[in-house]
Amino acid sequence: MPRILTYNVHRCLGTDGRLSPVRVADVIAAYEPDVVALQELDVGRVRTGGVDQAHAIAQALGMHVHFHASMRMLEEEYGNAILTHRPSKLVKAEALPGLAGKPRLEPRGALWASVKLGGADVQIINTHLGLRRHERLAQVNALLGPHWLGHRACRGPMIVLGDFNATPRSRAYQRLAAQLWDAQALARLPRPTATFPSRLPIFRIDHVFVSRGIAVQRVEAVRTPLARVASDHLPLLVEFQIVRGKASQASMAHIQG
Template identity: 80%
Template sequence: MTRGGQVPRIMTYNVHRCLGTDGRLSPARIAGVIAAYEPDVVALQELDVGRVRTGGIDQAHAIAQALGMQVHFHASLKALEEEYGNAILTHRPSHLVKAEALPGWARKPGLEPRGALWAEVQIGGTGVQVINTHLGLRRHERLAQIEALLSPRWLGHQACREPVILLGDLNATPRSRAYRRLASQLWDAQARLPKPRATFPSRLPFLRIDHVFVSRSIRVMRVETVRTPLARIASDHLPLLVEFQVAHGQVNKSSLAHAQE
């Protein structure tokens, strides 16, 4: 799947283990939602790999194969042979830079483990740093996870230079402290829209918790929430699609150095 010569597209999509709002389990349906928009890079959250509850399917590879994409997967949760986590898919040349757990909340050690993965994707001759994550449901854990992502292990890392895109299901609305903390370092791709698009729940979305954040060398051209009939039932979230360009004059100027402070 390729759109050679066109404006690059990136998508974030919480697929809810490919379980639709109609109760049907279908990785193929998720792939169909994505394929209709031909993104260059896709960040997926809530994927099951080898789990009994979803028939033992490797959902990350099944979706990637259907789309003709390479897949980088990170398991946030492992139990024997079963895994659950996030992935970055792309048809562009890419390599995984790192993938690891994010901190939780010390006062609530039983919360669901969270993680992130970072891949460098070649787009138009430029290495774009793409970080996909799925943050926790509690305010305190989200703040700890955002601080970790802003630290020298992630966005503050010397290898995490322009251009950078961080995206995923942050479980944080624009009024939250976690969102505002991240927005102090990166641009929300929807920040300048007259009416930003909500993504959850898919049938009647009113919450904006799925986000795409970009560094200063990324120029956002268009933002769209995918609201096709298929997208409304394939998952409990809608995908968020962003078209962008890289401002080459600013590439390799590290605008994220202050994240290490």
């Protein structure tokens, strides 16, 4: 049964002040995911010792990596990645809109890979949205538009995941939840599970949204002692099945129950 994990790794800087891509990889490896969506990776940056964190983590996990730099400063890069050991291809990696008149906001982006899982090509989009309400809404609208989820190549099972900086009460979250299903809702958890901050998680801002064709079996926020210190976010793991044919989401929920 495929597993996918989203994890804001905070440039591999732990809550103890220690930089360690290896520690981040160890947190991930314990759960043996097929696909990993990472946010806040440094590549060749002086502040983190010039390490290519995306490739370092991928190498430790025995995975290949698709990386998108949402921000570039000379030779330094900062962005998001999709890692997997399954057959995959990068479909798209681009910037998301910011706010007019606010040029100093941190640039945001997304990347989309097609990954072979459970005999199907699953379209996976990883993103890290902005900190301002109107900024996030513009970015969600872009993701729901014709260049991303509305694109003709984005057919079949889809998963959109990452750090949305948006709680379930936000308009950005609600816009996405109107088009896709929150994996936590489908998993019928006794209570929603938060991922931030890692030492005492109270906010649910890291999400996994799925389309028709994905039957969520299990959702878990990774709360191991190592995960609590490796980053300021906890990873969110989703285990799922690919549903064949034109099964409705209601029937998928029934399969889960």
